[in-house]
Amino acid sequence: MAEVLVYVDHVDGAVRKPTLELLTLARRIGEPVAVALGSGAEATAGTLAEHGATRVLTAEAPEFADYLVVPKVDALQAAYEAVSPAAVLVPSSAEGKEIAARLAVRIGSGIVTDAVDLEAGEQGPVATQSVFAASFTTRSRVSKGTPVITVKPNSAPVEAAPAAGAVEALSVSFSAQATGTKVVSRVPRESTGRPELTEAAIVVSGGRGVGGAENFAVVEALADSLGAAVGASRAAVDAGWYPHSSQVGQTGKSVSPQLYIATGISGAIQHRAGMQTSKTIVAINKDAEAPIFDLVDYGVVGDLFEVVPQLTEEIKTRKG
Amino acid sequence: MRIVVCVKYVPDATGDRHFAEDLTVDRDDVDGLLSELDEYAVEQALQIADEADDAEITVLTVGPEDAKDALRKALSMGADKAVHVEDDDLHGTDVMGTSLVLAKAIEKTGYDLVVCGMASTDGTMGVLPALLAERLGVPQVTLLSEVSVEDGVVKGRRDGDTASEQLEASLPAVVSVTDQSGEARYPSFKGIMAAKKKPVESLDLSDLEIEADEVGLEGAWTAVDAVVERPARTAGTIVKDEGEGGKQLAAFLAERKFI
Ligand SMILES: Cc1cc2nc3c(=O)[nH]c(=O)nc-3n(C[C@H](O)[C@H](O)[C@H](O)COP(=O)(O)OP(=O)(O)OC[C@H]3O[C@@H](n4cnc5c(N)ncnc54)[C@H](O)[C@@H]3O)c2cc1C
Ligand SMILES: Cc1cc2nc3c(=O)[nH]c(=O)nc-3n(C[C@H](O)[C@H](O)[C@H](O)COP(=O)(O)OP(=O)(O)OC[C@H]3O[C@@H](n4cnc5c(N)ncnc54)[C@H](O)[C@@H]3O)c2cc1C
Numbered sequence: 362m363a364e365v366l367v368y369v370d371h372v373d374g375a376v377r378k379p380t381l382e383l384l385t386l387a388r389r390i391g392e393p394v395a396v397a398l399g400s401g402a403e404a405t406a407g408t409l410a411e412h413g414a415t416r417v418l419t420a421e422a423p424e425f426a427d428y429l430v431v432p433k434v435d436a437l438q439a440a441y442e443a444v445s446p447a448a449v450l451v452p453s454s455a456e457g458k459e460i461a462a463r464l465a466v467r468i469g470s471g472i473v474t475d476a477v478d479l480e481a482g483e484q485g486p487v488a489t490q491s492v493f494a495a496s497f498t499t500r501s502r503v504s505k506g507t508p509v510i511t512v513k514p515n516s517a518p519v520e521a522a523p524a525a526g527a528v529e530a531l532s533v534s535f536s537a538q539a540t541g542t543k544v545v546s547r548v549p550r551e552s553t554g555r556p557e558l559t560e561a562a563i564v565v566s567g568g569r570g571v572g573g574a575e576n577f578a579v580v581e582a583l584a585d586s587l588g589a590a591v592g593a594s595r596a597a598v599d600a601g602w603y604p605h606s607s608q609v610g611q612t613g614k615s616v617s618p619q620l621y622i623a624t625g626i627s628g629a630i631q632h633r634a635g636m637q638t639s640k641t642i643v644a645i646n647k648d649a650e651a652p653i654f655d656l657v658d659y660g661v662v663g664d665l666f667e668v669v670p671q672l673t674e675e676i677k678t679r680k681g
Numbered sequence: 682m683r684i685v686v687c688v689k690y691v692p693d694a695t696g697d698r699h700f701a702e703d704l705t706v707d708r709d710d711v712d713g714l715l716s717e718l719d720e721y722a723v724e725q726a727l728q729i730a731d732e733a734d735d736a737e738i739t740v741l742t743v744g745p746e747d748a749k750d751a752l753r754k755a756l757s758m759g760a761d762k763a764v765h766v767e768d769d770d771l772h773g774t775d776v777m778g779t780s781l782v783l784a785k786a787i788e789k790t791g792y793d794l795v796v797c798g799m800a801s802t803d804g805t806m807g808v809l810p811a812l813l814a815e816r817l818g819v820p821q822v823t824l825l826s827e828v829s830v831e832d833g834v835v836k837g838r839r840d841g842d843t844a845s846e847q848l849e850a851s852l853p854a855v856v857s858v859t860d861q862s863g864e865a866r867y868p869s870f871k872g873i874m875a876a877k878k879k880p881v882e883s884l885d886l887s888d889l890e891i892e893a894d895e896v897g898l899e900g901a902w903t904a905v906d907a908v909v910e911r912p913a914r915t916a917g918t919i920v921k922d923e924g925e926g927g928k929q930l931a932a933f934l935a936e937r938k939f940i
Contacts, residue, residue, distance in 0.1 A: 370853070372843055424775055427824075429820075429821065429822070429848055429869075430811065430821060430823075431821075431841075434815075443918045445811065454808065454841075454842055455824055455841060455842070456715060456842075458806070458807055458808050458811075458840065459807075459808060459811035459821070459823065460816070461808070462776070462806075462808035462811050462812050463812065463814075463815040465777065465902075466777070466780070466812055466815045466816060467815070470902065471775065471777055471901070471902025471903040472776065472777070472808070472902070472903070473807070473903055474806045474808060474889070475806070475809075487906070491911075492805075493694075493698045493699075493803075494694070495911060496698070496908045496910065496911050497699070497700065497908055497909065497910055497911060498911055499704075499905050499907065499908045499909075499910075500905070500907040500908075501903055501904065501905045501906065502903065502906065503798075503902060503903050503904075504901065504902060504903060504904040505901075505902040506902065530742055538752075538818060538820070539819075541819070541823055541850055541851075541854075542820040542821060542822030542848055542850040542854075543848065543849045543850065544846050544847070544848060545836075545846075545847040545848065545849050546846065547844045547845070547846045548843070548844060548845045548846075548849075549843060549844045550842075550843055550844055563939065581910045587939065587940075595860075599890075605826075605840060606840065606842075611800075611802065611805065612718065612799065612800075612859065612860045619939070620937075620939050625844070628714045630694050630695055631694070634694075634805075641937055641939075642917075643932070643933075643934075645926075649919075649921070654919055655914070655916075657917040657919070657931075658914075658917040658918070659917055659918050659919075659920075659930060659933045660917060660918070660919040660920070661919075661920055661921075661922050661926040661927075661929070661930050662919065662921045662922060662926075663921065663922025663926045664922070667922060667924075667926070667927070668922050668926040668930065669720055669927065670927070670928070671925075671927025671928060672926075672927035672928075672930050672931055673745055674927070675931035676930050676931055676934070676940050678938050679931060679935060679938060
C-alpha cells in the first residue's frame with residue numbers, strides 16, 4: 362500500500378491530538394509514515410505507533426527551535442524524497458499550514474488547506490472544506506503533484522491501531538534559507554489547567570456582554586463545571602478581559618466541539634466563522650434579536666449573570 | 682526602502698457570498714472591498730515608512746477590474762502608488778498560481794520589504810505570505826502582532842499556539858501582520874482626494890512573462906469538484922428566562938448527555 366507522510370505536531374515529545382486524528386485519516390488513503398522533528402522527536406514514537414504509524418522518521422537539531430519554519434520544511438522535504446509518498450498530511454495550525462505550503466512549492470504540488478474530512482477518491486484523496494464561515498461545504502483535491510493537505514483539529518476520531526512505528530533517523534541538510542528568520546526568544550504559553558481550546562469537547566465563550574475581566578469568573582465557573590475550555594469573542598479580547606490566545610473566530614481559533622456555549626456574544630459573521638461547525642450550539646443573550654440565536658440548538662434570552670450561575674449550580678447538583 | 686503591500690479584493694463577508702457555476706467565487710453578485718485584514722498590513726507599512734528616512738509604499742493586487750477599489754482604498758490611507766495585475770486568464774487561479782503572479786510582480790516592482798495581511802477574508806488560507814517568501818528566496822517573518830524595521834532588520838512578535846516568539850530577519854523579507862498589530866487608520870478626505878491622482882500601473886501576464894496555462898482554472902494545482910450550501914439549521918428551541926432559564930438549559934444539556 363502507498364505510504365502517506367504525516368507531519369507530527371508535538372511539544373517536547375508529547376503528541377498533540379490533531380496529529381493522532383491525522384493518523385486516522387491517513388489510514389484511509391495509505392500507510393502512515395510519521396515525521397517528528399526537534400526536541401523529544403523520538404519520544405513521540407510510542408504514541409504514534411499505537412495510532413497506526415508504520416514508521417517514525419525523526420530528526421533533532423537546534424535549527425528547528427532557533428529558526429522559523431524553514432528548517433522544518435527542509436526536513437519534511439527530505440522525508441518526502443526518502444519516502445515518495447502518495448500524499449502529505451499536516452495539521453492546520455498556523456505553522457503547519459506554512460510548512461505545508463512551502464513544501465508544496467518545492468515539490469511542485471498543489472495544496473488544500475483546512476480540510477475537515479478526507480477520503481480516498483479515484484483521482485487521489487478528496488478533502489472536504491467548510492468555507493465562507495461554514496455556509497458552504499466543498500470537496501476539493503490536489504490535481505498536480507503529490508497532494509499536500511492540511512487538516513483542522515476535530516476532523517476525525519482518534520483511533521488506536523497498533524503498528525510497528527519503527528524509529529528511523531532522517532538525515533537533513535539545511536537549505537541556505539533555513540537560518541533566515543531567527544527566533545530570538547520564546548515564552549511558552551502558561552497552561553490554564555483547562556483543556557486546549559481547539560481540542561476541547563466543550564467550549565464556553567464569553568463576549569462583550571460579560572462586561573469586564575473579573576466577570577469572566579462566571580464563564581470560567583460554568584466551563585469548569587463541564588470540564589470545558591474557555592473562549593472569548595474579539596470584543597472581549599480587545600477590551601483586555603481575556604487573552605488573545607482564547608479568541609474564537611476568523612482571526613482567532615476555529616473550534617468544532619461537541620458543545621459550544623456562547624454567553625454575551627452577538628454572533629457576528631467573523632465570530633461565527635470560528636464556531637459554526639460545532640455540533641450543538643447554545644447561547645445566552647439578553648437580546649432576543651441577536652444573530653447568534655439563528656444558529657442555536659437551544660437559546661436562553663436573559664441576563665447571563667442570572668442564567669449562567671444558575672446553570673452552573675444545576676450542573677453541579679446533577680453531577681452530584 | 683521600497684515597501685510592497687499585497688492587498689486582496691474580496692467579496693464582503695457580511696453579504697450573501699456564493700459560488701458561480703464553474704465553482705469559483707461569484708465576484709459579480711456581491712460587493713467587493715479591500716480585505717479588512719489587509720488594512721492592518723497597509724497600516725503597519727505606513728508606520729514603518731514613517732520611521733524610515735526614505736520609504737516608498739507600493740500596493741499590489743492580483744484581481745479583476747473592480748479590484749482597483751481595493752488599491753484606491755489603500756492609496757487613500759497613504760500608500761504612494763499601486764500595481765494592478767489583471768488578465769482574463771487569471772480567472773480561477775489558486776494559491777500556487779496567485780503566489781507565482783505576486784512573486785513576479787514584486788520582483789518587477791523592486792522591493793526591500795513585502796507586507797501582507799495574515800489571511801484573506803475569503804480564501805482564509807493564510808499561506809500566501811510563506812509562499813511568497815519561498816518563491817522570492819527571502820526570510821518570512823509572518824503572523825506578527827508587533828513589527829518594526831531598524832537598520833535593515835525586521836523584528837516582530839509572533840503569538841503562536843504554544844508560545845510567543847520574538848523574531849528577527851535581515852531585509853529583504855516578507856512580513857505578514859495580524860489584526861492585533863494595531864488599528865488601521867481611516868482615510869482622511871485629503872487622503873481620498875490625493876489617491877485619485879496617485880499612479881496605478883496595470884500589468885498583465887505577458888508583462889510578467891507568465892504563460893496562461895500556468896494560472897487560471899485550467900492551470901490550477903487544485904480542483905474543486907463540488908460545492909454544497911450548508912443546509913439551514915433546523916430552528917432551535919429558544920426560551921425566555923423567567924427565573925428558571927439556567928435550570929431549563931441544564932435539562933437540555935442533560936437530555937443531550939453533556940451532563
Ligand atoms: C477582519 C475582522 C476579523 C474579526 N475576527 C473576529 C474573531 O476572530 N472573533 C470574533 O469574535 N470577532 C471577530 N471580529 C469582530 C466581530 O465583527 C464582532 O465585533 C465581535 O465578534 C463582537 O463581539 P461580541 O459578540 O462579544 O460583542 P457585541 O457584538 O457587542 O455583542 C455583545 C452581546 O452581548 C449581549 N449582552 C450584553 N450584556 C448582556 C448580559 N448581561 N447578558 C446576556 N447578554 C448580554 C448583547 O445583547 C450583545 O448581543 C472581527 C472583525 C473583523 C472586521
Ligand atoms: C473558500 C475558498 C477556499 C480556497 N481554498 C483553496 C485551497 O485549498 N487551495 C488553493 O490553492 N486555493 C484555494 N483557494 C484559492 C485562494 O484563496 C486564492 O488563490 C487566493 O488568491 C490566495 O489565497 P488566499 O486568498 O486564501 O490568501 P491568504 O493566504 O489567506 O492571504 C494572505 C495575504 O496574502 C495577500 N494576498 C492574497 N491574495 C492576494 C491577491 N490576489 N492579491 C494581492 N495580495 C493577495 C494578502 O496580503 C493577504 O492578506 C480558495 C479560495 C476560496 C474562496
